Amino acid sequence: MDITERELKYLGLLSKQFPNAAAAASEIMNLQAILNLPKGTEHFLADIHGEYEAFIHVLKNASGTIRTKVESLFSGQIREQELRQLCTLIYYPKESLERLAQTDQISNDWYKVTLNQLIKVLQRVSEKYTRSKVRKALPPQYSYITQELTHEDSMNPKKSAYVGAILDSIIETGQADDFITALCETIQRLAIDRLHIVGDVFDRGPGADVIMERLLTYHNLDFQWGNHDMLWMGAAVGNAASMANAIRIALRYANSATLEGGYGINMLPLARLAMEVYGSDPCEAFKPKLGDTDEKYDDKSLVLMGQMHKAIAIIQFKLEHQIIARRPEYHMEDRDLLHRINFGEGTITLPDGQTHPLKDTHFPTVDPSDPYRLTEQEAEVVERLLHSFRHSDKLRAHINFLYKKGSMYLTYNHNLLFHASVPLNKDKSFRKVRIGKKLYAGRALMDRVDEFVRLAHWTARDQEEHEEAVDFMWYLWCGPDSPLFDKSAMTTFERYFIADKATHHEEKGYYYVYRTEQEVCERILEEFGLTGPDTHIINGHVPVKAVKGEHPLQAGGKLMLIDGGFSRAYQSSTGIAGYTLIFNSQGLHLVKHEPFSSTKEAIEHMADISSTSVVREYATDRVLVQATDQGGVLKDQVSELKKLLYAYRHGLIKEVE
Structure with a gap:
């Protein structure tokens, strides 16, 4: 065995940990034994959306x-x-x-x-x-x-x-x-040996903070950021438009628990603004979606929540304009709609030239001559809310955890995990997306997005690159070419103010069109260094509507979709309460869950979630540690230890007894 001078220096460092031949040989035997054990069980969840009771139960029953x-x-x-x-x-x-x-x-x-x-x-x-x-x-x-x-x-x-x-x-x-x-x-x-969260802990449900607290103590996990996670990450680093979106969604689903109780966000300034400006406005389009929530609200609370909802929505449209104007490279001018309102006639002319009547024509804080200017009171509300977001110790701890454990994607044990999409063109090629002054596509795009997100968190605020990265975090939430969104537009304004549902349509990107094709999925897998029959893409983001016959396994088994309605807000359209995935030494098991009643019901009546294995992909032979990514690491360690053993036995390194 030839050992170079450089290798000998490394082996000298390794000898500090294994000071003699007996110690090195013992570790080799230990590692080789581990390589022949069955692989540990991996657990995949996505799109939890604050449903902490169901999440914790699924975590407990694996x-x-x-x-x-x-x-x-x-x-x-x-x-x-x-x-x-x-x-x-x-x-x-x-x-x-x-x-x-x-x-x-x-x-x-x-x-x-x-x-x-x-x-x-x-x-x-x-x-x-x-x-x-x-x-x-x-x-x-x-x-x-x-x-x-x-x-x-x-x-x-x-x-x-x-x-x-x-x-x-x-x-x-x-x-x-x-x-x-x-x-x-x-x-x-x-x-469970390792937990994978494939995005979207935040928004809709009442307990994102509870879920994050549980994840902080979990023994082994990774996290692929979702668009709703990115929204809160953006708010935490000071993106005012992201913050306004996060608050709007919380109010839309009557979820003040996460904002106020969970993270201590002071909502009084917004409530005061809403009561003063919209006190006589019924805000019909902004009534919160209660669903079957256990929390009950009186009529006054619901009215105030609707008024706050409208107030923050208008603020959001103004704040988004600031980014759109500052970043023409986003090409999102069609999302600037306030200046298109005919306040006298109560109509709006959209960028496509079509004019529509508005369901709500009460805009007391919008100046027709300067529609995107924040009023003095709105500006003060934004400043105080941003202060709350940036100075919440609990939120800071959770966001730091997302940066530490999270990423845009992960390749692990032959699987490619990402939340939403890898943008594609109509011809199925990887779409080039501009970030800064350069264009990126495929894996390079995901890597650059990951890097840019970290710049927003770690670079000093007075650096130009910091402001650019902070703006980009909002783009990741709703930008047409964002790998976390990948739709033509987020039609928030239209859904609130225009009755014609045709205007609500959000055209999905080509990834969602072609991801059902095995050849396309295989090309994406290859782009990320994964080839062979046992490789898969694992996605969330778009709920699988089981009630309409949609199936979570697509593209000849190459694509597994695990968003099936964890969030109660989606369950009426999906018909179930989510999919999760188990990958153990015997193969892959895609599990369908029925809605979870409550923790109280589970304890008092011993009511487990009704779960059905809808897909079982058995391994030809039981998967051992040696066939995993960790097995590759252990094999490298064995190889180095064998070199150290050789060095001891040939006197190249002296043993210590």
């Missing part, structure tokens, strides 16, 4: 994975009611124990049976991991005792007394509830 393992262990041995109770206990241990105690269902015998069952489930979910990895996942206070229980066979007469004695001592010392909780949380943790 899209039905835990239920499947419990059934495989105990089906035919325990009744359905007991099986449901065990699953609910695993998902919600503290709450379930409290409920069972209140109904006098807990006894020493119950503890023994339940502990034995949980140990079996823990053994099953941990079987594909090394003991070292399992040990690190265990709560420190119970690590030793859990290892003893999971590695002993209670069916062995010689060991059953030993195991029984351990369980008796746990119960006698009053630690059973705490130990059960620890076991259940460890089962949840080991059921």
